[in-house]
Amino acid sequence: MKYTWTNQQNDPVKIKKFLQNIGMGHRLIADIKHGDGSFIANDRVVQPTDVLPPHNQITVIINPEKEDETVAASHRPIDIVFENDQWLVINKPAGLTSIPGPTNRLDTLLNRIKGYLIDQGSKDLRPHFISRLDRFTSGLVLVAKNRLAQSLIANQVEQHLIDKQYWAIVSGQVSEEHGFLSQPIGRVADSPRRAVMNNGQSAKTEYWREQVNDSWTLVRVKLHTGRTHQIRVHFSNIGHPLLGDQLYEGPLELISRQALHTYHLEFVDPFDQQTRMFEAAIPEDMKNVLDGK
Known part of the structure; x- marks a missing residue:
């Protein structure tokens, strides 16, 4: 793939500094320099240490990333909410694992994305999860289709801006x-569980109460950090475990999995600086709980 940017400033800048300023990581710049692509300016190959004059363009050519041959391709369907050359936004169903593990190496979301990319004739067959969900959590997942997209959005991930x-x-x-x-x-030792503990990592969860009845409350939740099981742990800790969440002692009578769904995803696309916003309707099993079915 290749992508071109223009130095909009009135001053010259080293190419490496310019690329870092737009979000390209040091590792990717080094990989391109050492044979995984090239930098082109004024119709010639240049080096990251060269200077980009004001209002001149730099084109970055990146070779396709090597396929991870340990990841099998599954051609089962995925629910694509949005796609362009850089991104996939997928509505993941509850019950589908995100990445291969000891108990499932053949039909996870990653396997299905790889199969989809093969079917589309993509040369890049190593997708990168920007967000990920537990197996029994449903909803929106952001995937970078190539390592340039992954590199450029890394700062938003680190700063919790998504x-x-x-x-x-x-x-x-x-x-x-x-x-x-x-x-x-x-982390709880020798367990998949997480717990509130004094020496744990900082975590911040914001919530709004939206609907309440005698036995449950519907809350809208925004994450300000991204700890494993964060929502599940925080609500369990205050005496309100999620319905269906067996790991954290949630009631199991009304739904067969933790009642958690990522319905809203919003980020600034680093390629064009446009805000991209997506929403996914609440799934049927959670809707049935809300409707008393």
Whole structure:
């Protein structure tokens, strides 16, 4: 693939500095320099240490990333909400694992994306998850189709600038209309569980109460950090585990998986600086709970 940018400034700048300023990571620049592509300016190959004059263009050519041959291709369907040359936004169903693991190496979301890219004739067959969901959490997932896209959005990931919002149905009646949960979260030894602990990593969850009845509360949740099981741990810690969340002792009578769905995803596309916003309707099993079915 190749992409071209223009130095809009009135001053010259080293090519490496210019590329870093637009978000390209040091590792990718080094990979291109050492044979994984080339830098072109004024119809000639240049080096990252060369200078880009004002209002001149730099074209970056990147060779396709080597396929991960340990990841099998699955040709089962995926629900694509949005696609262009750089991104896939997918509505993942509950029950589908994101990446291969010991119990499932053949039909995860990653396997299906690879199969889809093969079917589309893509030369880049190593997709990169920018966001990821637990197996039994449904909703929107952002995937970079190539390593340039992954590199350019890395700063938004690190700064928690990608807006992800969730619907969650938690047990009991949440009293506050709006609140923050900021307890640190850490790993429980010899367990897949996480828990609030003093020496855990900082975590911040914001929520709004949207609907309440005698046995559950629907909350809209925004993550300000991205800890494993963050929403599940925070609500369990305050006595409101998610419905269906067996790992964190949530009630199991109304739904067969944790009632959690990523319905909103928003980010600034680093290729054109446009804000991209997507939403996915609440799935049927959670809707049935809300409707009393």
